[in-house]
Amino acid sequence: MRIWRFHEHGDIANLQLEDVPIPTPRVGEALVRIAYAALNPADALVVRGLYPRAGAPPMAVGRDGAGVIEKASVDGRYKTGDRVIVLRGEVGVTRDGTLAECCVVPETLLTPLPVGWTMQQGAAGPLVFLTAWRALVDTGGLQPGQTVFVNGASGGVGSATVMLARALGARVIAGSRSADKRARLTTLGAVVTVDSTNPDAMESEILRVLDGGRVDIVVENLGGAYLQSSVNVLAENGRIGVVGLLGGFMAEISLGHLIFKRARIEGVAVGAYTAGQAQDAWTKILAALQKTGAKPIIDSEFAFDDVHAAFNRLAEGPMGKVIVRTA
Numbered sequence: 001m002r003i004w005r006f007h008e009h010g011d012i013a014n015l016q017l018e019d020v021p022i023p024t025p026r027v028g029e030a031l032v033r034i035a036y037a038a039l040n041p042a043d044a045l046v047v048r049g050l051y052p053r054a055g056a057p058p059m060a061v062g063r064d065g066a067g068v069i070e071k072a073s074v075d076g077r078y079k080t081g082d083r084v085i086v087l088r089g090e091v092g093v094t095r096d097g098t099l100a101e102c103c104v105v106p107e108t109l110l111t112p113l114p115v116g117w118t119m120q121q122g123a124a125g126p127l128v129f130l131t132a133w134r135a136l137v138d139t140g141g142l143q144p145g146q147t148v149f150v151n152g153a154s155g156g157v158g159s160a161t162v163m164l165a166r167a168l169g170a171r172v173i174a175g176s177r178s179a180d181k182r183a184r185l186t187t188l189g190a191v192v193t194v195d196s197t198n199p200d201a202m203e204s205e206i207l208r209v210l211d212g213g214r215v216d217i218v219v220e221n222l223g224g225a226y227l228q229s230s231v232n233v234l235a236e237n238g239r240i241g242v243v244g245l246l247g248g249f250m251a252e253i254s255l256g257h258l259i260f261k262r263a264r265i266e267g268v269a270v271g272a273y274t275a276g277q278a279q280d281a282w283t284k285i286l287a288a289l290q291k292t293g294a295k296p297i298i299d300s301e302f303a304f305d306d307v308h309a310a311f312n313r314l315a316e317g318p319m320g321k322v323i324v325r326t327a
Helices: 041-048 119-124 126-139 156-167 179-188 199-210 226-232 255-261 275-290 304-316
Strands: 002-005 016-019 029-038 064-071 083-086 102-106 110-112 147-151 171-176 192-195 215-220 234-242 264-267 298-303 321-325
Touching: 029 083, 029 119, 041 304, 064 102, 064 119, 083 119, 119 298, 119 321, 126 156, 126 215, 126 234, 126 275, 147 156, 147 199, 147 226, 156 171, 156 179, 156 215, 156 275, 171 179, 171 199, 179 192, 192 199, 199 226, 215 226, 226 234, 226 255, 234 255, 298 304, 304 321
Parallel strands: 147 171, 147 215, 171 192, 215 234, 234 264, 298 321
Antiparallel strands: 002 016, 029 064, 029 102, 029 321, 064 083, 083 110
């Protein structure tokens, strides 16, 4: 089978297309014929050697995928021919991921393709919606009617957070540098959009829109210099879930604001879910999305031979998810 693997850490160009034997699943695992894989910024970090507790090369990245069971465990919950998606876990982190024609996955980390979803949507959805759920519900304690600010809202996690927050009854403010993307975010459920090109201007616009109010929850996809602005627009007892670092790995904030507002800043790591917790959260996510009919947003699709171009598109800042077609 064909698989994209890297043999040493470095640039994404270190990913090379290779031919290897089809792996054999063990008890409790299934061999999945991957139809589509979706890219995440974390994939590039694994290749660069910057992702915590990642496995050693050679290995394939890819944490998201959708496909068909080719060989199921004898005593497993799936059978040959079932259409499934990868929820989360060690796939693409400590073991070969979904940028391959076939992938061995523990059956506890699989779930059926949702009814009414395409394979492309199945590949694009799990990691971003689970991350959004963890940020909004587990970290943020979201209640209907609260105000959520999604900073860096046009990417995979950002757009998923906008849709899920709306489905959970929140008032959503979404930030993006692009006017076209801000218009698209309005159709996804944001009641207000702001230009996030400059943190100070973004902060001023949010405070103007809220007319003296503040934000209950911030889902922070940018970090860096943006974190202080997110603290500034936060209400007392507000919570910030730091999901991404697209604006920088380091941030300087006023501790006085945290003390006065009794605010909480927490890192959001979907990998902290156990398999059972991920399955439970996924069931609740699908129930919420059914209320609005929201589904994953796909920015672009690339052929399997064009994985490097797909990563280039990811680095440009897509609207939604970048996916790779394996067939």
